[in-house]
Amino acid sequence: MSIVARSKSDNPVVINDPQAIRALAHEARLEALEELFASQSSRTATELASRCKLTPSAMSYHLRALEKYGYVERAASEGDARERRWKAAGDRLIVESFNQAPSAKGAFLNVQLGAFRDRLAVEIARREAEAKAGIEPPEDRAPVLTTGMVFLNDDQREEFMTRVYDLMREYEAMAGPEERSVDAKRVYYMLSILPEFEESEDAAGDQPWTRPGLPKR
Known part of the structure; x- marks a missing residue:
C-alpha cells in the first residue's frame, strides 16, 4: 500500500505491525489517509469529516486511532487555533509483511x-x-473500468511499470497548494500490476504492498 504525494525528500511511513494494519480496515480512515498523504497538506477533523461523511467528533476519534499507530500527526495551527489540524506522518505510506497478518490483510482488502x-x-x-x-x-x-493483459518478459515488465509510475509522478508533481486544497477537483484511480506466477512460486507472498499509486522503489 502506498498513499502518495511524492516530495523531493523521501520520508516513508513503514507499517508492519498486524494491529496497525488492522486499524486501516475502515473506509473513513482510508479516505482520510488518502487525503492527507496525497495532498501533503494539513486538514482539520471537520474538513476530513465532510469528505468522509462523518461527524467531526467521529472523525477526531479515527484520527486519534491513526495517530496511535503512527499514520498521522498533529500539525501547526492555521487561523483559528481552536480546531486541531492533522497531517500525514510522512510523504508515503508502505505496508510491509502483509503475509504475517492474513486476517488484517483480508479486512484491509475488503474495505x-x-x-x-x-x-x-x-x-x-x-x-x-x-x-x-x-x-x-x-x-x-x-x-x-478497464482491465486487460499484456505479454511481457521481465525487462519489458520493469519498463512498463516504470513508465506507468513515472506518468503518475509527473502529474502528482504538477499539483501546487491550490490544486491540493480541500475544495480541489479529485480524480481517483486504482492500479494493480500482477505478474502471472505458478501457485508454488507465489506461496512465499512476502512482498510489501503499495496503494494507490506508487510502489516501494
Whole structure:
C-alpha cells in the first residue's frame, strides 16, 4: 500500500505491525489517509469529516486511532487555533509483511476494494442519469473500468511499470497548494500490476504492498 504525494525528500511511513494494519480496515480512515498523504497538506477533523461523511467528533476519534499507530500527526495551527489540524506522518505510506497478518490483510482488502467499488457504482449511476437526460458524453471519455493483459518478459515488465509510475509522478508533481486544497477537483484511480506466477512460486507472498499509486522503489 502506498498513499502518495511524492516530495523531493523521501520520508516513508513503514507499517508492519498486524494491529496497525488492522486499524486501516475502515473506509473513513482510508479516505482520510488518502487525503492527507496525497495532498501533503494539513486538514482539520471537520474538513476530513465532510469528505468522509462523518461527524467531526467521529472523525477526531479515527484520527486519534491513526495517530496511535503512527499514520498521522498533529500539525501547526492555521487561523483559528481552536480546531486541531492533522497531517500525514510522512510523504508515503508502505505496508510491509502483509503475509504475517492474513486476517488484517483480508479486512484491509475488503474495505479498500469496497470503497473503490462504491466509487465505480456512483460513476455508473451518474452516466446512466446523463444518458436518460439526453446528455451526449464526450467522445474521449474514459471507460468506467478497464482491465486487460499484456505479454511481457521481465525487462519489458520493469519498463512498463516504470513508465506507468513515472506518468503518475509527473502529474502528482504538477499539483501546487491550490490544486491540493480541500475544495480541489479529485480524480481517483486504482492500479494493480500482477505478474502471472505458478501457485508454488507465489506461496512465499512476502512482498510489501503499495496503494494507490506508487510502489516501494
